[in-house]
Amino acid sequence: MITIDRVSKTKSRTLILHDVTFEARPGRVTGFLGPNGAGKTSTLRILLGLDRPQSGTALICGRPYGKLDRPLTTVGALLDGSGAHRARTARAHLRWVAASNGLPDSRADEVLEVVGLTGDARKRAGRFSLGMSRRLGLATALLGDPEVLVLDEPVNGLDPVGIRWMRTFLRDSAAQGRTVLLSSHLMGELAEIADDVIVIDKGRIVIQGRLADVTGDHHTLEDAFFALTAAEADRPW
């Protein structure tokens, strides 16, 4: 369970998040939708304790991220990049992360297998393609077999096979009772996997609810999105 309550954040005197409030519930895939720069990543970074809000609270299972004991056993997070230093092998990266949360070394090889990177375990992260980096990042998120997954643009950089794999993986995770929160600016992609949708624009939540409710009378989620955000859909680019 993820609870974001009236989170506001100012950066360089600009209000980038304004009273952001929403929930992501267990057993469901919650899609966090918005154009680039709308505040999706900022919200997720506050949720993960990386950045601090000016006001409001972001809780995971009722506690702020910083107060979680061995957080990887509760939350798995995938942000930009893999998080692995270029000079480190995939396995070495996963092993130090595992050690920091008291997890056994054997978890490294287990999660590498889950994401299909077993053959690249001894390869340095700096030589990974974008898609492989995303997989390594996801492997890191899965180390502690967490009940909550927080993913920022997880399909970015994945090839069609990877996208399909990620979609199935996230759906299965939710089916097993996990809370899955993922951000995306790809409306078509979100419409494929999300149960619930939260739309953010210019730092404010525009609408939230079940996918069907958010889409409403509009033909697609994309139509609904443009109607809601009054974005200039007819711009030449």
Place this chain on the structure above:
Amino acid sequence: MVSLVRAELRKLLGLPTAWVGLVLGTLMAPAVVLLNAPYTRRAITAGTLTDTSDLGLRDLGIGLIGPMVLGVVVVSSEYTSTSQNAPGARQLTATLTAVPDRLRLLLAKTTALVLIVAAQAAVTAAATLTLTQVLHGEHAPVPAPARVAAAILYWTLTALLAYAITLITRNGIVPLALLIINSTVVSVSFLLSKVTDLAAYLPDIVGTRMFIRGTDFPVEIAPVTAGLVMTAWVAVLLAVGAVLFHRRDV
């Protein structure tokens, strides 16, 4: 806490740059003693080198590049971009999601660094001083254990100094260039000491007073005082670094 320190040890020892620091730092001082041996022997015979009480200990200085590299890289590796595809992505994100308590994280990092550098310093001091005894035994007195311990402390504090500065700058290049140039090519601290006696209290200069007895210092500072002054420098910089690290958005 033990698992955190273990993770930080693994992290540091998994970096090729850290090994450059370990190997260079450990080998340079004994190598210099070996290469300088004919010159040192001639100087002793000719009577130009009469004060041999610092022999060996003084040579340790060249190896300081090791603790400096280790102190810098333990922080800078967190901030280097992890890939060209995602310029903003850094290891620090993985570190802080795994260990969100930033002060505990710093404590673990500091402990790992101190353990590695103290071990390196002990090995280097033992090798350098043994070599000095083998080569110039009849002229060089065996240094008191307290002086050797002080030299190991100096190495450790130097690593912590580099570490604290990098915590503040969040970038390894500036502190590393500054520290290495200052300790090898042109010592700004030394030049300053020609201008004002106060420069004798700069951390790199005052620290050597813990174990070097030579007389070319403008101000007389007792070893214990020297140790306390350098520790104070490190403590202040570490405190500033820790506060910034705690407050900053990643």
